[in-house]
Amino acid sequence: MAKVIEGLYYAESHEYVRVEGEFGYIGITDYAQDQLGNVVYVDMPEVDDEVTAGEEFGAVESVKAASDLFSPVSGTVVEVNEALEDEPELINKDAFENWIIKVELSDKSELDKLMDAKAYEAICK
């Protein structure tokens, strides 16, 4: 059974945001990593790139699949998780610990459109 963590915001496309002050850490959920299988590559944007809610910002790749990443929120990329460049499998180990990008949120009201843990758990069934 896939893990879902309380207090995060979830998108239908299986990304999460963990909010800390003005910043959001974006990654894929445990359910998503499980569906994908062995992650072999994460295509990430560059620092200072703009991301827009609902739009593509990168991709996660397994041996026989590729899945685009959609940003749940809008903002500016302030950090990318460089550890994933060499060890993309960290996502399989712990998808919530190993976020993909850190974004300075430009519109916090967007968070209201996302799901809470309970609602997300329901769509994973």
Added chain:
Amino acid sequence: MNREYYGKLIFELSQPGRKGYSLPKNEFKGYSLLQLDAMSLRQTPTILPEADELTVVRHYTNMSNNNFGVDTGFYPLGSCTMKYNPKLNEELAALPGFNQHPLTPAKFAQGSLKLYDEVQKTLAEIAGLSRFTLNPYAGAHGELTGLMVIRSYHMSRGDVARTKIIVPDSAHGTNPASAAVCGLQIVEVKSLADGTVDVEALKPLLGPDIAGMMMTNPNTLGLFETRIPEIAKLVHECGGLMYYDGANLNPMLGVCRPGDMGFDVMHINLHKTFSTPHGGGGPGSGPVGVRKGLEQFLPNPQVIKVESSKLKVENLASGEVDYELSCKDESLGYVSFFLGNFAIIVRAYAYLLSLGKENIPMAGKLSVLNANYIKESLRSHYKLPIDTVCKHEFVFDGLREEYGGDHHSPEHVTTLDVAKRLLDYGFHAPTIYFPLLFHEAMMIEPTETESKETLDAFIAVMKRIAEEAKADPELLKSAPHSTPVRRMDDVKAVKEPKFTFKSL
């Protein structure tokens, strides 16, 4: 011998000072590459191998022993129509008379142009369409060319809003990819539980933004879309054109033609339906045919048969030719260097001539007979999701539950395991995990050139594998055991990418 893995690379056999060629002495004194500015010349030495002729011959011959082809054994790879490749075709394609420079004036290449036109005409009759171009190099290239025809048609009428194309969810992956390359947006239409297009779901998708619809019929489940006349009518009424993906043309030969089904544009894979070799994945050939009224949009150059009246008037100017090359302004443009993979076209012509009108329809019917025979013989052991008469191929959804195929059990024996175990018994595996409609899809296409004995042997092995799956799943999970090499580490290949000898 065949079981031994050869495995060496030519670079590992290289010895400085050896060579495998001989060239004439330079008869032109006073000319040397060194006369070129040093700035224009290559600085880095190449790492090309140095090997004598026998070393090269033995190397590739040994390598071929690690390979499986139609000539080696049964190759039921669904959607790929791995039929026998006649050897006469090879002999004729290699005739020196065909080895001409593409810019040879048409007058001196009349034989090749005539051959091109004969193949074009024959395909048009088989497809029930008006005219074919043989210029596209492959099936996917044909799809792209065909979609370009459709877009050119709409653009020529100033109907520029038609930028979307409807593709069923069961379509070959190349369909949406070709459409995307052609600048079209894809609208997916769902399949019904029986695997055919949901006509009710199609209706609301139709409108003034629809350029057309891509279909393959029979579809990727091997099922004939019986509502095709209605679908074609709906798409035509909304102003779109119907595109036929010819990957599954084989069973329809001489029985029911795409043009008569209501399609306007199609491609044919000569390497599937018309027996040219698959060559390890290429070169293929993907001729594109169109309905009357769309001929002018086909790619340049076209081969045109000069009408005899015109010939008399212009025989001086045109140099007394029967066939000439023509470029049309309305054409979508060029998609290839010249007239496509001509040597492949020669092979297909030899096949068409050999079989003739008597045997071409028989090829289709026997391919359907073979497919249904396997299906009926194996449904006791493998899950048959859609129970009806198939055409040239069909899909199982993995092993039946009583043979370890329960998808819900984490230890279930997968389609991949069955496929790998088949290799141990000397058969190529079917196409697996396609179409995407089923979790454990296993797509089997036997083709008409396989005998009942071969099919019976395959059926027996498939049943035996099912028994093994029940008794000893681990045997399948670690298969293959008796191939030259064992299962590969796919993850390592991506994570530690090595694409050249230098990087090893």
Added chain:
Amino acid sequence: MYKYFPHTADDVQQMLDVIGVRTLDDLYAEIPEEIKLHRELDIPSEKSEIEVRRIIQDLAAMNKPLTCFAGAGCYDHYTPSVVPFLASRSEFSTSYTPYQAEISQGTLQYIFEYQTMMADLTGMDISNASMYDGSTATAEAMMMCMAAAKKRNRVLISETIQPAVMAVCKTYAKFHGVDLVAVSEKNGVMDKEAARELIEKDDVAGLIVCQPNRYGLIEDFTGLADLCHEHKALLAVNTVASALAVLKTPGEWGADIACGDAQSLGIPMGYGGPYIGYLCTKEALVRKMPGRLVGATTDADGRRTFVLTMQAREQHIRREKATSNICTAQGFMCLYVAAYLSLMGPEGMKEVNELSYASAHYLHDELLKTGRFEEIFDGPYLNEFTLRYKGDAKALRMALAEEGYLLGAPTLFCDGCLTIASTEQRTRQEIDNMVELIKNVAL
């Protein structure tokens, strides 16, 4: 039954019984009658092997063999007899894309060798194994530039590129939404200043240049790579593959992509195909690269093996998100090239170029000596050059063809000019005979 169909009447009956239908036609019962073809196909009747051979041999005989002095992207180089012999081994030719790696190591291995050789010749990190020909490979390079740049859709292409390549790129650009802009030429080579002006507008995804170009001239790309990279554009260099063995490589020019046709590596001219295009790039761009890629890995017993890899890039996974629809693995032609280069080695490739250079330069000088040709460009060339004929170039070409010689290709963009090529297959005797004919032609 027919020779390609093994079914006896008994077999058919037994199989129909298992299926539970009476006749073969019953297998088509679900198809609506109104769309079935209720007649024979209107095509010729079956023919015996003897008849088929005769018909096709007669067609081949209708063609006239010409001693080839034409190029324009297709060159009459020598094919060692070993090459077609090995390529015709049906363990190779009757196999398909190597999906089942355990029984396809032959195909996977020669593709890996091919990738190594092409990466080495171009001076790039990696090569794919999937391009149909040089023109479509260049169109793929164009789309790759656009995909890599994400938000830019303008690609520049040198006007001096082979016309067939330009034509195909234009077609792909029109439908794929690429704003393809031709960079003008000056003295037969790309006008680098014109290119600079365009690139400095910072909206260019890539620049495609050509070496040797449509006139046969060798171009100088000094500074182009830096200029492109400063403005976040990619540089793609299209080269005749054979020439890569001696001319400065795309890698040495600092290019991001190398593309072109590999027909010159021992593949017969074959009236236009099959050939193989090559597409090579740097490791950083691997995920933007279309087509099949073979990588090394290990099997369960730890042996070094080869496998199709990075498949997540490909059309069958990406579907509508794909930036290329390439499905082909041009296997048979990869084998052709790998076997050819294995035989030729570094020395053979140098010698082929040396001989082609010498015969082309000799021919060039002899043609000028006739007084009927004049030079229009003074740039260096390898084995192909452009001259203006003082008479009717078209008529001269036809007259020589009647005598058995194919003298070049008409240069569409330059009145009365012919672009002429030679290779190691041309002898001094052939050249002297043709030049003698030219002297005596009054056209």
